[in-house]
Amino acid sequence: MDQQTSHKLHALCEEKREVKLQKTSLSAREDLIDNEIVKLVGIQREGSVRMDNGAFRVVTTSKLNRSVLQDELALIEESIPEVLSPFVSKTVLDMKKLRALELGNPELFKYCCRAIKSKDAKVNVKVEVNDA
Numbered sequence: 001m002d003q004q005t006s007h008k009l010h011a012l013c014e015e016k017r018e019v020k021l022q023k024t025s026l027s028a029r030e031d032l033i034d035n036e037i038v039k040l041v042g043i044q045r046e047g048s049v050r051m052d053n054g055a056f057r058v059v060t061t062s063k064l065n066r067s068v069l070q071d072e073l074a075l076i077e078e079s080i081p082e083v084l085s086p087f088v089s090k091t092v093l094d095m096k097k098l099r100a101l102e103l104g105n106p107e108l109f110k111y112c113c114r115a116i117k118s119k120d121a122k123v124n125v126k127v128e129v130n131d132a
Helices: 003-041 070-079 095-104 106-115
Strands: 047-052 057-062
Touching: 003 047, 003 057, 095 106
Parallel strands: none
Antiparallel strands: 047 057
16 A cells, blocks of 8 residues: 555544544433433323424434244234234345355355345445554
């Protein structure tokens, strides 16, 4: 790597570290402010609460994250009429098996890829300080 590239990369890494520290600090500060706002406005277990003080309209929104207990579902699902059942079967991609298939059986891998949509994810940039 030439010296100009090295200097530019060093400057960008320093700037990224500084921004990340500021972001962490600001995020913690924002969390504290949000907690104070929630104390004043309140929350509903599942839903929204609105408050307007003239200058600002504040909305607090709360939800419940739910997941299916597969063992319990197996015990009760036959007694729930299908048209009324809130449970839906969902197909997911097993990445470990897909990668193994790509290496071990490229033809079947290509065939399976007909049913897989791929798109590039955001590139992650990690900057670490080297011990000198």
